[in-house]
Amino acid sequence: MHKELEKFEGLLPLKLLREIEELAPQSKIKKVAERVLEEYTAARVDPGEAVGLVGAESIGEPGTQMTLNTFHYAGVAEMNVTMGLPRIIEILDGRKNPATPMMEIYLKSPYDKGKDIKEIALQVKEVKVGELVSEYSMNISELKIELKLSAEKCREFGLTPSIVVRNAEKLVKEGTMKAEGDTIVLKLKKRDETSMNDLYKLKEKVKGVYVSGVKGIFQVLPVKRKEEFLIITSGTNLKKVLDLEFVDATRTVSNDIHEVAEVLGIEAARQAIIDEVFKVIETQGLNVDIRHIMLVADTMCTSGEIKGITRYGVVSEKASVLARASFETPIKHIINAALTGEVDKLNSVVENVMLNQPVPIGTGLPGLVMKGKVAKAK
Amino acid sequence: MSEVFVNGQFAGTVEDPREFMEKVRSERRKGGVSQIVNVHWFEPLDRVMVECGRGRVRRPLVVVKDGIPLLTEKHIKQLQKDEISWNDVVAQGVIEYLDAGEEENCLIAFSESELTAQHTHLEISPLVMLGLCTSLVPYGDYIQSARLIIGARNLKQSIGFYASNFPVRMDMDVNILHTAQAPIVQSIMHDLSDYNAHPSGQNIVVAVMSFKGYNIEDAVILNKGSIERGFARSTYFRPAVAEELRYSGGLMDEVSIPQKEAKGYKSERDYRLLEDDGIVFPEAAIKEEDVVIGKTSPPRFLSSLEEYSLASNIRRESSLALKHGEQGVVDFVLVTENEEGNKLVQVRLRDQRIPEIGDKFTSRHGQKGITGLIVQETDMPFTASGIIPDLIFTPHGIPSRMTISHLIELVGGKTGALAGRLIDGTTFDAEPEEALRKELKRLGFRENGTETMYNGMTGEQYEAKIFVGTMYYLKLKHMVANKIHSRARGPIQLLTRQPTEGRAKEGGLRLGEMEKDTFVAHGASLLLKERFDSDRTIVPVCEGCGIIAIHDAIKNKRYCPICGDNVEVSDIEVSYAFKLILDEFKSLGIYPKLMLKNKY
Numbered sequence: 002m003h004k005e006l007e008k009f010e011g012l013l014p015l016k017l018l019r020e021i022e023e024l025a026p027q028s029k030i031k032k033v034a035e036r037v038l039e040e041y042t043a044a045r046v047d048p049g050e051a052v053g054l055v056g057a058e059s060i061g062e063p064g065t066q067m068t069l070n071t072f073h074y075a076g077v078a079e080m081n082v083t084m085g086l087p088r089i090i091e092i093l094d095g096r097k098n099p100a101t102p103m104m105e106i107y108l109k110s111p112y113d114k115g116k117d118i119k120e121i122a123l124q125v126k127e128v129k130v131g132e133l134v135s136e137y138s139m140n141i142s143e144l145k146i147e148l149k150l151s152a153e154k155c156r157e158f159g160l161t162p163s164i165v166v167r168n169a170e171k172l173v174k175e176g177t178m179k180a181e182g183d184t185i186v187l188k189l190k191k192r193d194e195t196s197m198n199d200l201y202k203l204k205e206k207v208k209g210v211y212v213s214g215v216k217g218i219f220q221v222l223p224v225k226r227k228e229e230f231l232i233i234t235s236g237t238n239l240k241k242v243l244d245l246e247f248v249d250a251t252r253t254v255s256n257d258i259h260e261v262a263e264v265l266g267i268e269a270a271r272q273a274i275i276d277e278v279f280k281v282i283e284t285q286g287l288n289v290d291i292r293h294i295m296l297v298a299d300t301m302c303t304s305g306e307i308k309g310i311t312r313y314g315v316v317s318e319k320a321s322v323l324a325r326a327s328f329e330t331p332i333k334h335i336i337n338a339a340l341t342g343e344v345d346k347l348n349s350v351v352e353n354v355m356l357n358q359p360v361p362i363g364t365g366l367p368g369l370v371m372k373g374k375v376a377k378a379k
Numbered sequence: 380m381s382e383v384f385v386n387g388q389f390a391g392t393v394e395d396p397r398e399f400m401e402k403v404r405s406e407r408r409k410g411g412v413s414q415i416v417n418v419h420w421f422e423p424l425d426r427v428m429v430e431c432g433r434g435r436v437r438r439p440l441v442v443v444k445d446g447i448p449l450l451t452e453k454h455i456k457q458l459q460k461d462e463i464s465w466n467d468v469v470a471q472g473v474i475e476y477l478d479a480g481e482e483e484n485c486l487i488a489f490s491e492s493e494l495t496a497q498h499t500h501l502e503i504s505p506l507v508m509l510g511l512c513t514s515l516v517p518y519g520d521y522i523q524s525a526r527l528i529i530g531a532r533n534l535k536q537s538i539g540f541y542a543s544n545f546p547v548r549m550d551m552d553v554n555i556l557h558t559a560q561a562p563i564v565q566s567i568m569h570d571l572s573d574y575n576a577h578p579s580g581q582n583i584v585v586a587v588m589s590f591k592g593y594n595i596e597d598a599v600i601l602n603k604g605s606i607e608r609g610f611a612r613s614t615y616f617r618p619a620v621a622e623e624l625r626y627s628g629g630l631m632d633e634v635s636i637p638q639k640e641a642k643g644y645k646s647e648r649d650y651r652l653l654e655d656d657g658i659v660f661p662e663a664a665i666k667e668e669d670v671v672i673g674k675t676s677p678p679r680f681l682s683s684l685e686e687y688s689l690a691s692n693i694r695r696e697s698s699l700a701l702k703h704g705e706q707g708v709v710d711f712v713l714v715t716e717n718e719e720g721n722k723l724v725q726v727r728l729r730d731q732r733i734p735e736i737g738d739k740f741t742s743r744h745g746q747k748g749i750t751g752l753i754v755q756e757t758d759m760p761f762t763a764s765g766i767i768p769d770l771i772f773t774p775h776g777i778p779s780r781m782t783i784s785h786l787i788e789l790v791g792g793k794t795g796a797l798a799g800r801l802i803d804g805t806t807f808d809a810e811p812e813e814a815l816r817k818e819l820k821r822l823g824f825r826e827n828g829t830e831t832m833y834n835g836m837t838g839e840q841y842e843a844k845i846f847v848g849t850m851y852y853l854k855l856k857h858m859v860a861n862k863i864h865s866r867a868r869g870p871i872q873l874l875t876r877q878p879t880e881g882r883a884k885e886g887g888l889r890l891g892e893m894e895k896d897t898f899v900a901h902g903a904s905l906l907l908k909e910r911f912d913s914d915r916t917i918v919p920v921c922e923g924c925g926i927i928a929i930h931d932a933i934k935n936k937r938y939c940p941i942c943g944d945n946v947e948v949s950d951i952e953v954s955y956a957f958k959l960i961l962d963e964f965k966s967l968g969i970y971p972k973l974m975l976k977n978k979y
Contacts, residue, residue, distance in 0.1 A: 335964070355954070356953050359905050360899060361904070
């Protein structure tokens, strides 16, 4: 770093310092830095500004114009995504399971050109035995089921009956599997009176047995975006997908915030919240400054885990009993406060409005500090 | 084989449902089966339903045979000459009534021109697709359907001449238009419903132009001269009702001037308009809070014996007075008895309503507007021939709403007024616009209805040609006089000490949660506090136990109900609502302790 700039460390953010170093002529670097500091200081939000409330208004007001929208992909499989207000509510509530989990899988260089994209996509899709079978025939006397596999499906997923048997065998403990041509013969191990019922149960069970692909990915849809091909999926499994060798792990995203937090950490989750909320707002054609959303994402993530803007999440962290009680479930909060002898310091807005006291925001924040001689009493 | 149901009950089977239905229908037309019977075949269940019960909505249609309607010119001529009646035509089977079920089996032609061999019936007139009010809108086929509905709805709210016996009626909330007129542009429904005998609007000269910005956002400009000549002047009637109720123990209310001893006695001034019987005299001019009917009631609770003996003397004042903001003249006094045999007194109030800024006007095409300005007649624009419009309508209301009928009515009204005849504007069957234009030209005006106009204030000629003509305008019952409301100080609620809510209670306008947020967002902390000062109170607080202390005003002493009087008691300023919630906590067994700290 330039010598002159070292003085500004701590005063200006690192990003700005780097930019100055890069762009400003060496001779004038001090002058530029001073001017930047001036502008930077002036642009900062004043102390006592109701940042959260302005953010809430800025997101809430355009939110009233949002339509309840589900977005449909035109094309092969039925794939819709919750968008609009329900999606925003879902994110901000910090819900564990999004209504429509989705991934955008970016591909590494040779794979993103579109060659064999369908095959690549199908490798990601979770395949269950039931999907491959075209016909079941049950042999009650010998207590076995013959599963006739559809050749077409097998070819599509690049599977053969023997591979299916190898992958599924361990998961079917009640029976033994054996590939015979294009059919799989499933024999029940146990042989007693109830085995007939067991055979039926086995048939139902084997349908849902995992064969290949990534678990949790129900549908895949290859799409072309600009020059490259990528795969959009319904259902997520970030951890497994990032492990795949053809996946560009730096850009692949999941819309399940909690999953992102688990796999990539809370910082990534914060970014995911921002991106997801902003995406919705953008598609609705609204104009909300991203910093409002960043603030919301920050408050949701500061504790290290994702907290929704609900009475169980962020609101429950509020210091004031009265503020919590005025949000939702007042009785619960009042009773708990009474039991533990909680003290309300009246440090925030809502409590002070309730007591009709000046709120410690804006002009209500500063106190007058006087330095002077105290007149001596004579 | 189809099952036959009569009024929903199984009656038997028929081999061929079509043949059966045809038979019933032809018998009905011949008179062999009652006119009331309707029959239809519900194909999915293969059931023939014969209906003759009550509660079915039925409508008349012309019967069609082989693509030719049975109703002929001959019938129409005979009907016009009164030689035959409607019932005769029905009896002949020329017109029959269908219910919703039978309609399902029929193919009904909308107009005679689209008749084919398949059609079974013909609509008597395309107008029947509209309701009564909707068919009162002229040129309804030249307007967006949504606007047409709004226009019809506005008609229902218009002030008019609703009943000629209004002076002897005691209806609630009545408005009578002083000089109601029959519209120049009419529809057949005006004739059928005898609208011209009880009209609800006036034909006025309307200019479509802007005027000094006072008619932005659909506002209209009124000519003061027109108002002074009686345009849209109306009278508002409202009865005040009092009843002498009977209570247990033979006690009852009494309509009379209350005695001075009565509980809640107002003041002599308030009762000054009452006659000896305790009722105001007719034609008395009364203002807000004047008593109209003096009434006293027996005391509410008779607790101790002592009070009982005085009960007959100490009565409770329960007079009927005008509410805040009301005024008028006593129009009519009625003393009678109700179903229970109680004395019933009704006093009808009359108030003249002259159009003012804020009154609502509309044409019949959903083009409503609020009076934005009343202009001196001398300042109004005028045409080359000296015509001064009564009302100026903003042109910005037209493009987005697409109310073409509004414009056609304006041309039609102008033509009708100049030619001295009524214009037929029946929806689907009106005088064509072309004809109106031609006639207008013949009468010596520009055919598109525009005229050269001059600025009333400067005398300069307007560059644009202004679209002027006569239109039927309605005054709607929403008048500012009934809605205006303001408050600086006023009544408060007993429990919360916050201002009351609503105009009737002279209430305040609530500064709600979201409005509060805007103050916070601005950082206007102290202004916010002042806005919420409506229920502020000074409360003494014991510094020892933190509970609200007692201020004994007689001894001028403060003490704590728990710690006694050897403790520091300080006054704090909080909202009364907060004091209330502290009391509520205490009632729940929660101890809300206030810890005081010096602010400075």
